[in-house]
Amino acid sequence: MAETTMTHTGTLRPEGLRGVAADWSSDQRAFKNVSWGKAMMWIFLLSDTFVFGCFLLSYMTARMSTRVPWPNPSEVFSLHIGGVSVPLLLIAIMTFVLISSSGTMVLAVNYGYRRARKQAVLFLLLTAVLGATFVGMQAFEWTKLISEGVRPWGNPWGAAQFGSSFFMITGFHGTHVTIGVIFLLIIARKVWRGDYDVERRGFFTSRKGNYESVEIMGLYWHFVDLVWVFIFAFFYLW
C-alpha cells in the first residue's frame, strides 16, 4: 500500500485499492500510466473475451442438454502414426507451436524496447511463421474431419452439435490467428524500416510511431494463445 508510482505529472500516486479509487475519480483519464493505444487494445481484448466466452458457453449448453452421446474428442482427434493411434497428437503439437510463438513474441517486444531492431524483426517474423504453421495445421485438421464426414449438422460418432461447435470455435480462433499473422508482418515491416526509431507517422492514425506498438501487437498475440488455452481445455480435453 505504501508503494508509489511516478506518473506523467511527476507526482506520487497511491497504490492498491486507494489507488484504484484515486485513479477512477480523477479528472480526464483513469488509466494513468497506460497509453491510449494499449488501453484500447485491452478493452478490445475484453470484448473479444466475451465473444469467445459466449462461443464456449453455447458449446457447453449444447453438450449438456443433448440426449445423444458426445463424440470422444480423444479418439476423434487422434492420429495414426505407424499403425499406432496417438490421441490428440496434432492438437498437442498445435498447442506447443502456439506457446512457442508466444515466447518469441515476448522476446520481440523486449528487443524492441532495447532498440535492437534486427533481433526484434527476427523474432516478429519467427512468431509469424509459427502462427502460419498453426493455421496450416488447423487447415489439415479441418480437411481430415470433413473427409471423415463431420458437418455442422452431423457427424458419424454422436451428437450433431459437435460439428457446429467445432467449426464455429476453431474457425473463429483460426481467423484471429490469421489476422494476427498479418498484423505481425505489418509491424515487422515497420520495425525493419526503423519507423519506431525515427517516429515516422502511421499511415492510418498519423501518430508518431514508437516501440510500444510492438508491445500492443504482443497483447493481441498472447490473447490468441490465451483463448487457445481455454479451447484446448474445454473442447479437446473435456
Added chain:
Amino acid sequence: MAEATVDDHGHAHQATASGTAHQQHPLRIYIVVWAWLFVLSACSYFVDYAGLQGYLRWTLILIFMMLKAGLIVAIFMHMRWERLAMVYAILVPPVAVLVFVWIMAIESEYTLFTRLTFFGANP
C-alpha cells in the same frame, strides 16, 4: 497479483516523456514462464494420454488451464506490473461470464430433462 510491486524487478517501469510506462523486464522471467507453459501444457496433455476420467480429470484440466492463463496474462501480457485501476477494469468484467455459465448450466439441465421426458432416452 493485486499487491504486486514494481520494485522487485529494477526496470519494471521506465517513465517516458508522454507519461506512459514501458513494460521492460529481464529476459530471465520470460524464459522461466515460457518453460513453465511448456511443462503445464505437457501435463494437461498427459491427463488425456493417461486416460484419467471423472472429477480427477476435470479438476486437473481446470488447474492446468488456470495456471497457464494466469501466467500468460500476468507475465507475458504484463498485467502484474500494471496499475490496479487498469487490472480491475480488465479482469473483473469476465466474472460476468461465470454468472452466465451458471445460468446456462441450469437451463441446459432443464432442456435435457424435457427432452428425456418427451422423447425418451433413446435417440
